[in-house]
Amino acid sequence: MKPSLNARGTLRDVAKALGISHTTVSNAFNRPDQLSPELREKIMTTARAMKYSGPNPAARMLNTGYAQTIAVVWAESLRGAFEDQAASAFLGGVAEACAERGLGMLLFQVQGTSPSIIQAAVVDGFIFYSVAKDDVTFKLAIERGLPMVVIDRKLHSRIPYIGIDNRAAARACAQHLRDLGHERIAIVSLKLNFDGYRGFIDEQRVKSSPLDLANRIKGYQDVLGKGRSKIPVRIWESPSSSKEEGRIAAENFFLEDDRPTAILAASDRLAIGVIEAARSHGIQVPRDLSVVGFDDIPAAQVVAPQLTTVHQPFTEKGRLAVSALLDEKAPLRRELPTRLVIRQSTDKPNLG
Amino acid sequence: MKPSLNARGTLRDVAKALGISHTTVSNAFNRPDQLSPELREKIMTTARAMKYSGPNPAARMLNTGYAQTIAVVWAESLRGAFEDQAASAFLGGVAEACAERGLGMLLFQVQGTSPSIIQAAVVDGFIFYSVAKDDVTFKLAIERGLPMVVIDRKLHSRIPYIGIDNRAAARACAQHLRDLGHERIAIVSLKLNFDGYRGFIDEQRVKSSPLDLANRIKGYQDVLGKGRSKIPVRIWESPSSSKEEGRIAAENFFLEDDRPTAILAASDRLAIGVIEAARSHGIQVPRDLSVVGFDDIPAAQVVAPQLTTVHQPFTEKGRLAVSALLDEKAPLRRELPTRLVIRQSTDKPNLG
DNA sequence: CGAGCCTTCTTTACCGGTAAAGGGGCTTGA
DNA sequence: TCAAGCCCCTTTACCGGTAAAGAAGGCTCG
Numbered sequence: 001m002k003p004s005l006n007a008r009g010t011l012r013d014v015a016k017a018l019g020i021s022h023t024t025v026s027n028a029f030n031r032p033d034q035l036s037p038e039l040r041e042k043i044m045t046t047a048r049a050m051k052y053s054g055p056n057p058a059a060r061m062l063n064t065g066y067a068q069t070i071a072v073v074w075a076e077s078l079r080g081a082f083e084d085q086a087a088s089a090f091l092g093g094v095a096e097a098c099a100e101r102g103l104g105m106l107l108f109q110v111q112g113t114s115p116s117i118i119q120a121a122v123v124d125g126f127i128f129y130s131v132a133k134d135d136v137t138f139k140l141a142i143e144r145g146l147p148m149v150v151i152d153r154k155l156h157s158r159i160p161y162i163g164i165d166n167r168a169a170a171r172a173c174a175q176h177l178r179d180l181g182h183e184r185i186a187i188v189s190l191k192l193n194f195d196g197y198r199g200f201i202d203e204q205r206v207k208s209s210p211l212d213l214a215n216r217i218k219g220y221q222d223v224l225g226k227g228r229s230k231i232p233v234r235i236w237e238s239p240s241s242s243k244e245e246g247r248i249a250a251e252n253f254f255l256e257d258d259r260p261t262a263i264l265a266a267s268d269r270l271a272i273g274v275i276e277a278a279r280s281h282g283i284q285v286p287r288d289l290s291v292v293g294f295d296d297i298p299a300a301q302v303v304a305p306q307l308t309t310v311h312q313p314f315t316e317k318g319r320l321a322v323s324a325l326l327d328e329k330a331p332l333r334r335e336l337p338t339r340l341v342i343r344q345s346t347d348k349p350n351l352g
Numbered sequence: 353m354k355p356s357l358n359a360r361g362t363l364r365d366v367a368k369a370l371g372i373s374h375t376t377v378s379n380a381f382n383r384p385d386q387l388s389p390e391l392r393e394k395i396m397t398t399a400r401a402m403k404y405s406g407p408n409p410a411a412r413m414l415n416t417g418y419a420q421t422i423a424v425v426w427a428e429s430l431r432g433a434f435e436d437q438a439a440s441a442f443l444g445g446v447a448e449a450c451a452e453r454g455l456g457m458l459l460f461q462v463q464g465t466s467p468s469i470i471q472a473a474v475v476d477g478f479i480f481y482s483v484a485k486d487d488v489t490f491k492l493a494i495e496r497g498l499p500m501v502v503i504d505r506k507l508h509s510r511i512p513y514i515g516i517d518n519r520a521a522a523r524a525c526a527q528h529l530r531d532l533g534h535e536r537i538a539i540v541s542l543k544l545n546f547d548g549y550r551g552f553i554d555e556q557r558v559k560s561s562p563l564d565l566a567n568r569i570k571g572y573q574d575v576l577g578k579g580r581s582k583i584p585v586r587i588w589e590s591p592s593s594s595k596e597e598g599r600i601a602a603e604n605f606f607l608e609d610d611r612p613t614a615i616l617a618a619s620d621r622l623a624i625g626v627i628e629a630a631r632s633h634g635i636q637v638p639r640d641l642s643v644v645g646f647d648d649i650p651a652a653q654v655v656a657p658q659l660t661t662v663h664q665p666f667t668e669k670g671r672l673a674v675s676a677l678l679d680e681k682a683p684l685r686r687e688l689p690t691r692l693v694i695r696q697s698t699d700k701p702n703l704g
Numbered sequence: 705c706g707a708g709c710c711t712t713c714t715t716t717a718c719c720g721g722t723a724a725a726g727g728g729g730c731t732t733g734a
Numbered sequence: 735t736c737a738a739g740c741c742c743c744t745t746t747a748c749c750g751g752t753a754a755a756g757a758a759g760g761c762t763c764g
Contacts (some may be wrong), residue, residue, distance in 0.1 A: 011720065022744095036741085059721035059722085060720085063748085064749090065749085079445070085437075092433070105430075106456075110451075119406040144406075303654055304656040364751090373713065378750095379713090387711090387712060411752085414719045414752090415718085416752070438747075472725090
């Protein structure tokens with residue numbers, strides 16, 4: 001790619017062509033009230049003729065200090081984010097809020113990219129989505145001293161946080177199953193650490209997880225581990241949120257002697273995978289197996305049976321992230337409400 | 353938001369603190385081989401101590417001419433794009449290609465935003481997705497003279513275009529239905545013009561459409577309107593691609609005396625809506641009604657029955673868009689291959 | 705032993721704008 | 735009638751860097 005930015009002449013060229021000061025040309029573009037309408041018209045005409053398309057954004061930014069753009073930094077694969085309806089909904093909210101404010105939205109993928117793009121980003125602020133505390137990118141962004149917001153993870157006491165009360169939401173899921181009468185319940189967790197582990201895990205791993213997502217599992221446990229009968233729960237950890245991972249997890253539960261009558265999945269995508277695995281094993285949902293998801297992505301209403309899940313306001317989360325970044329009076333930490341949506345994938349256990 | 357960019361001092365401040373030339377500091381960051389390792393180390397330490405986090409991106413860009421960022425300009429609501437798996441897949445491809453090249457990806461929504469953001473965008477090039485020929489944004493971008501690519505629409509003979517052969521793909525869909533023996537076939541079209549029309553349309557509207565999407569309908573017609581028996585086809589136009597619109601379209605076809613035995617939908621989202629409408633009318637797919645989609649979004653495999661549709665390589669499209677923008681040798685116009693994927697939503701017509 | 709060269713920095717000239725202050729001519733009002 | 739004020743435009747000083755050329759000192763090598 002050739003340096004085509006200055007291929008079209010500059011503000012000064014236009015000024016020279018008209019024999020006027022370059023500041024006047026600048027004013028023609030930025031402060032129409034500072035010059036006569038006639039001259040302004042003449043300038044605009046000349047500019048068009050010379051194919052000058054307006055002030056160089058970089059130069060302008062150098063003066064004003066504003067990029068009119070905010071960055072969204074994505075910890076993992078952006079491509080994966082676009083495939084994930086939950087992530088997409090969040091990004092949609094950010095996009096919407098940006099559009100309303102006339103801002104651009106710059107997307108960065110951390111994984112596999114040089115962290116220096118963070119330093120090179122021409123932006124006014126950063127929104128971090130699911131990055132680790134010790135992420136280089138995060139540190140670099142802090143060093144830049146620009147406004148920041150972190151989503152779903154309380155990374156820093158001085159940096160605004162937006163998330164949900166995962167634990168309470170998860171409790172509602174588990175309670176729902178318990179109310180239905182389930183006693184053999186299994187859990188499919190999302191990743192609890194950065195080691196890419198896949199398999200059965202114990203309570204210790206949940207306790208020591210640095211991720212906020214662990215609160216979902218803790219929430220399940222809050223309900224299942226107390227009351228008249230403590231329910232021994234098997235937990236499977238999936239390294240990522242996808243149908244395939246959900247299927248793998250389910251297969252492993254199905255192998256057991258005492259197959260669970262219900263499965264709590266930490267995301268809808270996992271839950272959908274569980275349902276598919278059940279189908280291919282001839283296990284009927286919800287008759288033989290109840291499944292609860294988390295997130296309430298659009299697909300939750302498309303699968304058969306429609307998924308019982310926790311609705312979380314992803315779009316609103318995105319919108320609030322922008323607000324938290326730009327509005328001085330925005331609160332430092334904010335947790336959005338969630339609600340359990342009971343659809344068709346849960347029912348009383350079939351003990352026949 | 354306060355102007356926080358220069359809150360941390362500049363390259364010159366660091367130089368002054370060390371009593372050296374500012375160029376040397378610049379070199380410390382950009383050309384380590386131009387100075388002694390010891391001095392570089394000292395500079396970096398001082399910089400860190402002074403909370404100087406590296407060269408100002410805007411200033412750097414002003415010199416180098418590169419923003420290390422490309423823009424994706426979206427004609428309609430970006431929020432809608434994130435909800436649409438087809439659009440998301442494309443964006444995912446762009447994101448992936450950008451990440452590989454260490455570029456940022458700037459997203460713009462045209463709708464409802466001031467077009468001037470195009471002029472203000474600190475970018476090296478533009479990818480336009482489904483914008484109209486007379487879109488102001490598009491014109492402004494041309495004026496800026498930066499590299500451009502247009503997706504799915506041949507807007508300009510000199511600007512690279514990436515798309516698919518909609519007509520041929522659509523022919524394959526129609527042929528599939530015909531091969532199965534269908535004679536009463538209806539079409540649900542995507543928008544053919546910018547007037548927001550919803551309802552039955554005639555052939556004339558298809559012919560006069562300025563959009564490339566019209567070629568899907570033309571492709572259907574190619575097959576249905578020829579051969580031993582011309583099949584009279586009813587066409588419904590939906591203003592946007594969504595389940596709801598598909599449902600509305602289907603409802604209108606179901607009202608007719610001679611209900612179609614098959615429906616060709618111009619997108620999977622429409623097709624899924626059609627299937628849902630059928631279900632709520634007690635019409636079984638594919639026994640009573642065959643449905644063909646277009647795009648092969650992930651949801652096409654999640655719905656029951658799984659959708660017969662045309663697979664198009666969205667992610668690849670995104671990747672190629674970036675390549676077309678940056679690689680000098682990329683072809684000016686390129687059409688990607690598609691293929692008909694036959695799943696469970698189509699069958700022989702039930703004439704019983 | 706001195707020319708030539710490399711290493712390591714510095715000087716100077718931009719990049720393409722914006723902002724604040726300045727200045728000439730004309731209107732206004734006491 | 736003359737100072738004050740306004741309209742329009744210009745001058746000047748930056749914004750925070752990069753790049754090319756220059757200079758001082760030490761090294762190599764014939």
